[in-house]
Amino acid sequence: MLIHNLSKENTILNVFMSELRDKTIQTDNMRFRRNIERIGEILAYELSKSLHFKSKIIETPLDTTEINLPENEIVICSILRAGIPLHNGLLNYFDAAENAFISAYRHHKSAPERFEIIVEYLACPSLENKTLILADPMLATGQSMVATYEALKPFGTPKEIHLVSVIGAEEGVAYVSNHFKNENAHLWISTIDKNLNEKGYIVPGLGDAGDLCFGQKLQQ
Numbered sequence: 001m002l003i004h005n006l007s008k009e010n011t012i013l014n015v016f017m018s019e020l021r022d023k024t025i026q027t028d029n030m031r032f033r034r035n036i037e038r039i040g041e042i043l044a045y046e047l048s049k050s051l052h053f054k055s056k057i058i059e060t061p062l063d064t065t066e067i068n069l070p071e072n073e074i075v076i077c078s079i080l081r082a083g084i085p086l087h088n089g090l091l092n093y094f095d096a097a098e099n100a101f102i103s104a105y106r107h108h109k110s111a112p113e114r115f116e117i118i119v120e121y122l123a124c125p126s127l128e129n130k131t132l133i134l135a136d137p138m139l140a141t142g143q144s145m146v147a148t149y150e151a152l153k154p155f156g157t158p159k160e161i162h163l164v165s166v167i168g169a170e171e172g173v174a175y176v177s178n179h180f181k182n183e184n185a186h187l188w189i190s191t192i193d194k195n196l197n198e199k200g201y202i203v204p205g206l207g208d209a210g211d212l213c214f215g216q217k218l219q220q
């Protein structure tokens, strides 16, 4: 799997990242969601550099011109809840993409450090020979991404897979990297943090992305 870590370069992305992480600024839910969406747009732009382009002739009012346009049939699959603003950002750029949604949440069992991934809802078009984008802002242990990919297998075999995320933990990045090692796969990520705490939260991270987007939920 090819890893594209955007934090290696200084860009405007750093402003959006600093606002997501800042414990005061991040309490503005609308700004938090919008910053994730804006990062989705940046990641879409970066990912677009790896698409397959074909030349097309366009007629302007004055003449014709040749331009290369992407040919990929894209399906964006986001993981509820926190995936929704990232999904919107990707869809803002990939106008013609088809869409899939999956609910994968970490269900904490008896001890806070133990959880399993519960997949309950799944809506997906055919993935056969398409370009699959899996979007989730947080890549902590990597289990949600992998459980999602496994749940999507009955919908067909994509010809390439792009994982899109905002913050990953080194452990989760290693886990998905290993899981997708035999696939034509890329990871597009804003930054990678060192640690995971005992509850599976990324450190320094930003906290609970789902809650920061949409408010706290009652534990099931």
Ligand SMILES: O=P(O)(O)OC[C@H]1O[C@H](OP(=O)(O)OP(=O)(O)O)[C@H](O)[C@@H]1O
Residues within 6 Å of the ligand: 079, 080, 081, 082, 083, 104, 105, 106, 107, 136, 137, 138, 139, 140, 141, 142, 143, 144, 145, 172, 200, 208, 209, 210, 211
């Ligand atoms: O890499 P992992 O260890 O699997 O963790 C990442 C997942 O955890 C969060 O979801 P959460 O279960 O908090 O659901 P939510 O989006 O509804 O808050 C996050 O949005 C990812 O989906």
Ligand SMILES: O=c1cc[nH]c(=O)[nH]1
Residues within 6 Å of the ligand: 082, 138, 140, 200, 201, 202, 203, 205, 206, 207, 208, 209, 210
């Ligand atoms: O740090 C983390 C890990 C998983 N999910 C989150 O929202 N934050």
Ligand SMILES: [Mg+2]
Residues within 6 Å of the ligand: 208, 209, 210, 211
């Ligand atoms: Mg959450």
